[in-house]
Amino acid sequence: MRLAIKNARIIDPASGRDGVGDLHVADGKISEEHARPDRVIDAKGLVAAPGFIDLSARLREPGFEYKATLESELEAALAGGVTSLACPPDTDPPLDEPGLVDMLRRRAKALSRARVYPLGALTVKLEGERLTEMAQLAEAGCVAFSQANAPLANTQVLWRALQYAATFGFPVWLRPQDAWLAKDGVAHEGELATRLGLPGIPPFAETIALATMLELVRATGARVHFCRLSTAGAVELMRAARREGLPVSCDVAIHHLHLCDMDLGYFDSNCRLEPPLRSARDRDALARGLEEQIIDCACSDHTPIDDDGKHLPFAEAEPGATGLELLLPLTLKWGEARKLPLAKTLARITCNAAQVLGVSSGRLAAGAPADVAIFDPKAPLRVVPEMLKSQGKHTPFAGHELAGRVRYTLVAGNVVYEA
């Protein structure tokens, strides 16, 4: 199958290429050959970029099929131009056994939609006590190991886990949050939580944990990716860690680039997120950190939740929001606010994420997998939850006017979505 994408504004953040031209695809790869195509897509007025890579998207299988299924969420991914995604291990049971990972990979592959990269559980049942069989999990297809949002309070276990992972060169993905300081908290500790009477999570719950983890990176040499940073203090710690040359990277969720604790309004459970939405100052520091590449990537932290999980008092509501279909428009909104060229903006959800994930996609160089998102960056998008493909309809951005609509999505050279 040969495909030609004509007249597109081709943006390849990895090489800095940004110009109108044609893009050729052959045998599932980006090709320099211009042989007669089987299909031509006229992409005049549209941008053709590498398919987006989302570092955190929950597909809810196994165990939470009533909230979402692989089918529904991978469909949502393609509608959002996401061609690769990492899924956290907090399924039920958690991804702590090679058999489970193998099954997930097979199911995802059979659907031949977006590429799914499972993160294996770092500890058995995510309980933070015993290490999983990381080498066997890696063989089954895990690209890294993570606790998802489950606490790992025992620093002895954390130390050993990093040592063990470092032995085999496995990356570890951690969300820094001190389990004791965050206990029972549901909102950013600050004026708003005080006013609403919500138990708070202080910002130092994140920075203390991050400082501890960085110290353990120094001690073990483990490669660690820090997930979902939420505080200005964490951005500063990462800045110093990068200057020092530690083998670390980090990401931020798209919600935290645009929202702060004030958006909770009158207990809006759509704003119940993990980590919590923090102060406007933190939000601005995260947006700046992403611009300065102290933070490598933006991710959707996609978490489909059913109505029963959200129609509850704020503290009891399940944390998380749907996001796969909003990754592009919210990343574009961030880039626009920072006045960045499109190629720089898109790097945060393409080549930078590919590097964290250790995959060869995320760029449009000849020979790279032909994972492509073709989109109209200016097309208005009003967020109407019922119109999302994801089974998760809950998002704090419901009703917002954004811009950026995906027209075609290609995975391995196949057109898997068009609108």
Place this chain on the structure above:
Amino acid sequence: MQRNPQLNAQGELQHLLSIEGLPREILGQILDTAESFVGVTEREVKKVPLLRGKSVFNLFFEPSTRTRTTFEIAAKRLSADVINLNIALSSQTKGESLLDTVANLSAMQADIFVVRHASSGAPFLIARHVKPHEHVVNAGDGRHAHPTQGLLDLYTIRHYKKDFSRLTVAIIGDVLHSRVARSLIQGLTTLGAPQVRVIAPQTLLPSGVEALGVKVFHDMRAGLRDCDVVVMLRLQNERMKGAMLPSAQEYFKNYGLTAEKLALAREDAIVMHPGPMNRGVEIDSSVADGPHSVILPQVTFGIAVRMAVMSIVAG
């Protein structure tokens, strides 16, 4: 920002969920209406027909005797039918969701839901899902608000002090966990009390409490100086050991109200407490029963204030 969900399109009180964001005029209207009901509660026939034929459902997801009883009395004095549901012991344990419970009761033709819930914001969730003719009155949600308690405190202060514009009010104790404190602070700042103080150790103050418009004191003697109104908060037993406080004895020594400390306040200061009191923990018996105490009148006014609130939202 959403419109204040307590007010209808005409700016009238549709639900009472929190004192925060209520205009001064509405607070005044509630207090004035309550004043007219104080007479009723002293009559031989203690009833007015304002809510005749209406149903008030007391939905208590958290156990309470005192607040539930005063709401019940208030509703009965307005001639409403009162149904008490102790949900802490029924449907919640059977796994029925909060909104299912409310939908079921709504099908039984409710007019007012009086809601107490352990989770901050629960009455807001209910108010978003009830029918337009149904009203929600918050009887205490988590640490967030207890607006009728705040209003009865305001009523008591107005009764004894007449005017808010020159008052110094001290609120003492566990502000962190107190919905009573939050509601009273919001009421006092709305009505223009020039100085509201909170007195407590750091462990019992929420972060950024100053943003509520209060002045923080850790030294009780300094904080009590020249106060017109002293409000003591209840200290829950479970806070008295562990990481919040070392012991009840040490707490009483530093933050318990004794006659000797009260002497630092103004000569005509009043002492209030939302009850139930822990004698010897936050307040000495000689003060609780002494001449400055208005703790029992608070309870009486509480009925008139709750009558006022229910008659205004459903009237």
